[in-house]
Amino acid sequence: MEFVIENQHLAVTVKDKGAEITSVIAKNTGIEYIWQADEKVWNRHAPILFPFVGRLKDDTFRHxxxxYTMGQHGFARDSKFSVHERLSDSITFILAPNGDFKDVYPFLFELQLTYQLFESQLSVSYKVKNLDTKKMYFSIGGHPGFNVPLTAGETFEDYYIKMTPETSRQRLLLDGPYxxxxKTVExxxxxxxxxxDLFLNDAIIFKTPEPTTVTLAxxxxxxxxxxxxxDFEYLGIWTKPQKDATYVCLEPWCGLADRSDSDGExxxxxxxxxxxxxxxxxxxxxxxxF
Incomplete structure (x- = not known):
């Protein structure tokens, strides 16, 4: 099921499967900002990454x-959330534990997602609560894909990404999906x-220990x-390198894929x-x- 929140500036559509944004339209221009999930290219819009970010080595972990076995980015993106609260300009979803999760993830938890509009800004809030009697381990992140280009007459190469503050950052390198x-470079x-060709080796990953702003324009x-x-320690920037991948994902993460030498613990x-x-x-x- 899909739900719409809106104000005088934006109309935002979110579905209960994965609590995933599927559309953000500016009312004054009609521009659709969110990638529309082309099945032939990338079939998602803005998945929620939980309880892991990225790929586990051999798709397994030990505790x-x-x-336990789990696929890339965890199970939240494919799980049905319940609506906890809905107002005209905000909506809150909850994913609560069930028997299916215990087979792949040995912790009782509650994951809450709140989307709220403030003029032309969308706030995305995540709340993770440990409902268990033992320490809980997890990762969490966002994965919104934005249309590039946004308007007629532009090309993918007309766009740029700018990060602030202007400072040196560590870039983490990948070995396949891990x-x-x-290996980091300054x-x-x-x-x-x-x-x-920036994306021939998958995502670009930066460590962002300070408050960070990233612009796609x-x-x-x-x-x-x-x-x-x-609140996020890393930023992933990703698209597929093929020409029909007309989107870029800006991904705030608290968590990373396994290292290629991970022992799985x-x-x-x-x-x-x-x-x-x-x-x-x-x-x-x-x-x-904007």
Whole structure:
């Protein structure tokens, strides 16, 4: 089922499967900002990544001497959420534990997603609560895909990505679908013209320990998006390198794919988050559409 929240600036459609945004339309221009999930290219819009970000080595992990199997990015993106609260300009979804999850993830949890509009900005809030009697381990992240180009007469290569503050950042390198062990490079560049060959080796991943703003915009028009956050430790930038992949994903993460030399033990997973019993944690990112 799909739900619409709106104000005088934006109309946002979200579905209960995966609590996933499927559309953001600017009312004054009619521009659709969200990738429309072409089955032949990439069949998602803006999936929620939980309880893992990226790929587990051999699609498995171990906890308390038991091995579990889980696919890339976890199960939240394919799970049906319930609507907890719905107003004209906001909606909150909840994913609660059930028997199916216990077979693949050994913790009782509650995941809450809130989408709220503030003029031309969409706030995306995540709340993770540990309902279990033991420490819970998890990762979480967003994966919104934005149309590129946004308007007629533009091309993919007319766009750029700009990150602020202007500072050097660590870029994490990949070894196939996994993190390359101990391999990072220091990047001074803060503005990246979009080119297909940037994504030949999958996502571009930066460590972002400070509050970060990333803008996707064009050199020849006034439209784009800006994402800002304080609560996420990494940023993934991704699209497929083929020409019909007319989108770019800006992905705030607390968590990473396994390293290629991972031993599979959950407690030692790179960038893993943890919560003590009864505790909860909030993560927020904001997207401005212009």
């Amino acid at each position: 308390n001497d038991k091995t 993190l390359a062990p101990e 990047v001074e560049q803060n503005r990246f013209p979009l080119q297909r 064009s050199d020849i028009s006034e439209h784009g998006v800006t994402m800002s956050y304080e 959950l407690e030692r997973k790179t960038a893993i988050q943890s919560l003590e019993p009864g505790n909860k944690r909030y993560y927020v990112h904001r997207i401005d559409f």
